[in-house]
Amino acid sequence: MLYTIYCDGGSLGNNDKSKPSEGYGSFIIKPDIMEQRFMQQFASYTNNEAEYAALTVALSYLKAACGVRGIDYREQDVLVRTDSQLVIGQLSKNWKVKALNLIPFITRAQDEMRWFKSVTFSHISGVEMKKILGH
Numbered sequence: 001m002l003y004t005i006y007c008d009g010g011s012l013g014n015n016d017k018s019k020p021s022e023g024y025g026s027f028i029i030k031p032d033i034m035e036q037r038f039m040q041q042f043a044s045y046t047n048n049e050a051e052y053a054a055l056t057v058a059l060s061y062l063k064a065a066c067g068v069r070g071i072d073y074r075e076q077d078v079l080v081r082t083d084s085q086l087v088i089g090q091l092s093k094n095w096k097v098k099a100l101n102l103i104p105f106i107t108r109a110q111d112e113m114r115w116f117k118s119v120t121f122s123h124i125s126g127v128e129m130k131k132i133l134g135h
Helices: 047-068 086-092 102-115 126-133
Strands: 004-010 020-028 034-044 077-082 118-123
Touching: 004 047, 004 086, 004 126, 020 047, 020 126, 034 047, 047 086, 047 102, 077 102, 086 118
Parallel strands: 004 077, 077 118
Antiparallel strands: 004 020, 020 034
């Protein structure tokens, strides 16, 4: 089966260096896993850190939901739809990582990706993402 994850992350106050920014992430997983938006707040995350954190939480959630339903997650294909060209590039196109703060986030995302048969990425516009996730 092919599961599609729509995920997005961001940071409120990301450009204000005088105070910590509040990160957030949300996702939907179709079909039949998380059809309503799941949203989580994160600590002091940049926009890119929040993008990776949202993806990692979504993959972890999908793995757990498959397990509860008796579905072998190792046999499942996953399509990730995101508006983050950076996440797509670094996780599927071997883009270089210039921001060292992202390395732990990338490593966690890659660790979650390994549980599935395949994980592929597709870009979605920010406008389309807002229609799907509501932010």
